[in-house]
Amino acid sequence: MKRFNYGFFHLVFFLISLLLLGSGLSMDPFSYDQSLKSECLMEPPQTTSNTEGEGFEELNINEKRGNIKVVERFDLQKGNTYSISAWVKLRNDNQRKVGMTLRWKNGKNVFGGEVMAKKACWSLLKGGITADFSGPIHIFFESNDLAAAEIHVQNVRMQRFNKTQWRLQQDQLIEKIRKNKVRFQLSFHNKSAVKGSVISIEQIKPSFLLGCAMNYRILESQSYKEWFVSRFRLTSFTNEMKWYTTEVVRGQENYTLADSMMNLAEENNVMVKGHTVLWDDQRWQPSWVKRIRNPEDLKNVTLNRINSVMKRYKGRLIAWDVMNENVHFSYFEYMLGGNASAIVYSMASKLEPDIPLFLNEFNTVEYDNERVGSPVNVKKRMEEIVSYPGNKNIKGGIGAQAHFAPKQPNLAYMRSALDTLGSLGFPVWLTEVDMAKCPNQVKYMEEILREAYSHPAVKGIIIYAGPEVSGFNKLTLADKDFNNTEAGDLIDKLLQEWQQKPVEISIQNHEHNDEEGRIVGFSPEISLLHGHYKVTVTNPSMKNLSTSFNLEITKEMGHLQEVQLVIDA
Numbered sequence: 314m315k316r317f318n319y320g321f322f323h324l325v326f327f328l329i330s331l332l333l334l335g336s337g338l339s340m341d342p343f344s345y346d347q348s349l350k351s352e353c354l355m356e357p358p359q360t361t362s363n364t365e366g367e368g369f370e371e372l373n374i375n376e377k378r379g380n381i382k383v384v385e386r387f388d389l390q391k392g393n394t395y396s397i398s399a400w401v402k403l404r405n406d407n408q409r410k411v412g413m414t415l416r417w418k419n420g421k422n423v424f425g426g427e428v429m430a431k432k433a434c435w436s437l438l439k440g441g442i443t444a445d446f447s448g449p450i451h452i453f454f455e456s457n458d459l460a461a462a463e464i465h466v467q468n469v470r471m472q473r474f475n476k477t478q479w480r481l482q483q484d485q486l487i488e489k490i491r492k493n494k495v496r497f498q499l500s501f502h503n504k505s506a507v508k509g510s511v512i513s514i515e516q517i518k519p520s521f522l523l524g525c526a527m528n529y530r531i532l533e534s535q536s537y538k539e540w541f542v543s544r545f546r547l548t549s550f551t552n553e554m555k556w557y558t559t560e561v562v563r564g565q566e567n568y569t570l571a572d573s574m575m576n577l578a579e580e581n582n583v584m585v586k587g588h589t590v591l592w593d594d595q596r597w598q599p600s601w602v603k604r605i606r607n608p609e610d611l612k613n614v615t616l617n618r619i620n621s622v623m624k625r626y627k628g629r630l631i632a633w634d635v636m637n638e639n640v641h642f643s644y645f646e647y648m649l650g651g652n653a654s655a656i657v658y659s660m661a662s663k664l665e666p667d668i669p670l671f672l673n674e675f676n677t678v679e680y681d682n683e684r685v686g687s688p689v690n691v692k693k694r695m696e697e698i699v700s701y702p703g704n705k706n707i708k709g710g711i712g713a714q715a716h717f718a719p720k721q722p723n724l725a726y727m728r729s730a731l732d733t734l735g736s737l738g739f740p741v742w743l744t745e746v747d748m749a750k751c752p753n754q755v756k757y758m759e760e761i762l763r764e765a766y767s768h769p770a771v772k773g774i775i776i777y778a779g780p781e782v783s784g785f786n787k788l789t790l791a792d793k794d795f796n797n798t799e800a801g802d803l804i805d806k807l808l809q810e811w812q813q814k815p816v817e818i819s820i821q822n823h824e825h826n827d828e829e830g831r832i833v834g835f836s837p838e839i840s841l842l843h844g845h846y847k848v849t850v851t852n853p854s855m856k857n858l859s860t861s862f863n864l865e866i867t868k869e870m871g872h873l874q875e876v877q878l879v880i881d882a
Contacts, residue, residue: 342396342398342437342439342470343396343398343472353431353433353434353435353436354400354434354435354436355434355435356435357400357435357467357468367473368472368473368474368478369470369471369472369473370387370470370471370472370473371468371469371470372384372385372387372452372469372470372471373385373469374454374466374469377461377462378461379460379461380455380456380457380458380459380460380461381453381454381455381461382453382454382455382461382464382466383451383452383453384451384452384453384454384469385451386449386450386451387449387450387471388447388448388449388450389417389442389444389446389447389448389449389450390444390447390473391444391445391446391447392444392475392476393443393444393473393474393475393476394441394442394443394444394473394474394475394476394479394724394725395441395442395443395444395471395472395473395474395725396439396440396441396471396472396474396725396728396729397413397415397425397426397439397440397441397442397452397469397470397471397472397725398437398438398439398440398468398469398470399413399437399438399454399466399467399468399469399470400435400436400437400438400466400467400468401428401430401435401436401438401454401464401465401466401467402430402431402432402434402435402436402464402465403430403431403432403459403463403464403465404432404462404463404464404465405432405463406432406459406463407431407432408429408430408431408432409429409430409456409459410427410428410429410430410456410457410689411427411428411430411438411454411455411456411464412424412425412426412427412454412455412456413425413426413427413438413440413452413453413454414452414453414455415442415450415451415452415453416450416451416452416453417446417448417449417450417451418448418449422682423442423681423682423723424440424681424682424683424726425440425441425442425452425681425725425726426438426439426440426441426681426726426729426730427440427687427688427689428689428733429689429692429693430456430464435465435467438454439728439729439732440681440725440726440729441471441723441725441726441728441729442681442723442725442726443721443722443723443724443725445720445721452469454466479724480763482767483763483764483766483767484767486767486768486769487766487767488840490767490768490769490868491520491521491766491811491842491843492840492841492842492843492866493840493841493843493866493867493868493870493871493872493873493874494838494839494840494841494872494873494874495838495839495840495841495866495873495874495875495876496835496836496837496838496839496873496874496875496876497512497818497820497835497836497875497876497877497878498833498834498835498836498875498876498877498878499820499833499834499835499836499850499878499879499880500831500832500833500834500877500878500879500880501831501832501833501834501880502831502832502880503832504832506832506852506855506858506880507820507832507834509819509852509853509854510819510820510834510850510851510852510858511817511818511819511820511850511851511852511853512817512818512819512820512836512848512849512850513815513816513817513848513849513850513851514813514815514816514817514818514839514841514846514847514848515815515846515847515848515849516812516813516815516841516842516844516845516846517844517845517846517847517863518546518844518845519811519812519813519842519843519844520842520843520844520845520866520867521766521772521773521811521842521843521844522546522547522584522773522774523545523547523762523766523774523776523804523807523808523811524545524546524547524548524549524584524586524773524774524775524776525541525544525545525547525548525775525776525778525779525790525804526548526549526550526551526745526775526776526777526778526779526785527541527548527549527550527551527574527578527779527783528550528551528552528553528779528783528784529552529553529570529574530782530783530784531574531577531783532570532573532574532577534782536780536782536795537779537780537782537783538577540780540791540795541583541779542581542583544804544805544808545583545808546582546583546584547583547584547585547586547631547773547775548578548583548584548585548586548775549585549586549587549588549634549744549775550571550574550585550588551588551777553570553571553574554571554587554588554589554622554626555588555589555592555597556591556592556598556599556602556618556622557597557598557599557600558570558571559571559621559622560599560618561599561600562601563599563601563614566621568625571626575626575629579629584631585626585629585630585631586630586631586632586633586634586671586742586744586773586775587622587626587630587632587633587634588634588637588673588744589633589634589635589636589637589673590618590619590622590623590633590634590635590636590657590661591615591618591619591635591636591637591645591657592636592637592638593636593637593638593639593641593642593643593644593645593646593654594637594638594641594642594644595642595644598644602614608648608649611648611649612649615645615649615657616660619657619660619661619664620660620664623661623664623665624664627664627665630665630668631668632668632669632670632671632710632742633661633665633668633669633670633671634671634672634673634712634744635657635658635661635670635671635672636654636657636658636672636673637673638673638674638675638686639654639672639673639674639694640672640674640685640686640690640691640694641674641675641676641685641686645657652701654694654698655697655698655701655704656701658670658698658699658701658704658707658709659701659703659704659707661707662704662707662708666707666708667708668708669708669709669710669739669740670707670708670709670710671709671710671711671712671742671744672691672694672695672698672709672710672711672712673712673714673744674686674691674711674712674713674714675714675716675745676714676716677691677713677714677715677730677734678713678715678726678727678730678731678734678743679713679714679715679716679717679718679722679727680718681723681726688729688730688731688733688734689733691711691713691734692711692733692734692736692737695709695711695737695739696737708739709737709739710739710740710741710742711734711737711739711740711741711742712741712742712743712744713730713731713734713741713742713743713744714743714744714745714746715743715744715745715746715747715761715765716745716746716747716748716777717746717747717748717757717758717761718748718749719748719749719750719751719754719757720751720757721753721757722757722760722761722764724760724761724764727761727764727765728764728768731764731765731768731770731771732768732770734770735768735769735770735771740770740772740773741768741770741771741772742771742772742773742774742775743765743771743773743774743775744775745775745776745777746758746761746762746765746774746775746776746777746778746788747776747777747778747785747787747788748761748787748788749787750787754788754800755799755800755802755803758788758800758803759803759807762774762776762807766807766811776788776804778790778800778804779791780792780793780795780801781793788800789801790804811842812842813841813842813844813846816839818836818837818839819836820834820835820836821834821835821836821837831879838873841866842866843866843867843868844865844866845863845864845865845866846863846864846865846866847861847862847863847864848861848862848863848864848876849861850878850880858880860880864876
């Protein structure tokens with residue numbers, strides 16, 4: 314028990330976890346209790362009963378055709394979201410990707426999800442579709458160059474959700490993964506002090522942050538700066554830290570823009586995620602780097618780049634994008650060898666061992682027909698990096714850029730993609746979220762952001778947006794006069810919703826004493842978002858009864874935290 318002394322008061326504070334969030338043993342394929350488990354099971358488990366009910370169907374495989382297995386036809390209803398799961402296993406191959414494709418009669422395909430299947434055990438394949446049409450559809454399970462007979466598929470299940478049901482599920486998940494219930498127990502020496510005592514709770518810093526990118530134009534506009542710092546506490550720079558900006562001419566480094574933006578952020582308590590140490594796309598190297606043909610020369614300038622940028626901002630960033638688009642592209646691997654990225658992460662970890670080092674990719678959660686940057690491939694790439702000798706204990710991270718197309722997002726696929734990325738156990742961030750303008754842009758963006766926020770693997774979101782003056786022309790949040798657009802209204806609404814509002818709760822007198830004879834009072838349970846809080850106890854009828862302390866609400870403390878206070882009054 315830790316004691317806090319505040320003059321007249323003697324405050325005793327400790328936190329007790331009373332209830333735990335789920336055991337994680339459920340086999341409901343549409344529940345997060347199972348979604349982040351990556352282990353392979355010897356037998357496909359039975360589904361828990363809570364998937365039964367409206368919209369739930371168990372589907373049968375009714376034919377084999379070449380290298381695919383076909384599930385019986387079912388009818389989609391436009392506007393609904395369909396989560397689909399199946400357990401898959403290989404007959405002979407040790408390991409291979411198995412994908413799920415949804416196909417309707419006009420031949421159009423939607424890729425529903427995939428899993429890295431194995432020979433010796435069953436893996437859960439999850440995915441689905443948000444239907445933008447009504448009509449019949451088939452589900453195909455296939456793997457490249459593998460006969461259908463080589464793929465075992467069992468327990469194919471589908472759950473239908475309308476918009477209201479999906480949103481309700483998101484809200485329930487947010488309540489579970491982003492909040493804790495808290496109850497205060499106060500012990501007073503003076504019985505009269507119990508009656509009328511009030512606890513005021515004010516969040517100082519939220520655990521989850523919705524951030525926004527910034528670019529050099531913020532240095533040129535006081536209005537842009539004021540607009541930004543009044544809203545956001547998390548950012549990353551668009552181009553200002555990149556190699557082609559900081560070293561236009563070989564040997565002539567210039568960090569003026571990045572330094573100025575870094576200073577601006579620090580002066581206004583805005584945390585910065587570094588972007589990016591290296592970019593694996595040859596097109597985006599400094600022009601002089603593109604002309605290098607000698608691998609040893611490239612190695613030397615690359616080592617200098619890593620040391621230069623990471624040492625310059627050491628201790629000032631909350632994370633680094635170490636290798637950008639390392640799954641889609643392989644410039645450094647081609648020039649320096651297949652382990653180039655793993656070696657870069659090893660160096661980065663030695664320079665910044667205490668912050669997450671991200672692999673940042675596009676089309677990972679936003680594009681369901683992606684084959685190169687698919688969640689399975691991103692996960693595999695990160696596994697290769699951390700399995701390199703000496704990299705076992707690095708703090709990894711997965712960045713999903715999330716540049717969505719201007720159409721209805723496939724939320725079921727997005728959820729399954731986040732499940733796959735989250736199974737590594739590293740934090741997952743949406744790092745560059747935007748969508749080109751379209752009639753339903755704001756509606757779709759809200760669906761995307763809520764889906765990310767309701768997923769337990771997602772630890773942060775950075776939108777790729779700004780006011781008109783910033784030049785962000787896809788997701789514009791304010792006009793030239795800094796009046797909110799509809800998109801800006803949405804972001805302001807979510808910023809408010811995902812930050813705990815100040816609350817006051819009263820102490821209820823319970824006529825019993827604690828073990829030392831003090832009078833005990835309890836507060837009602839209150840649900841609080843995770844984060845850091847300032848808690849103040851006062852009694853309007855007793856001017857000298859006022860004391861404050863800091864409290865952290867975290868998921869690690871369990872579903873219910875009980876805070877015990879002893880007040881010498």
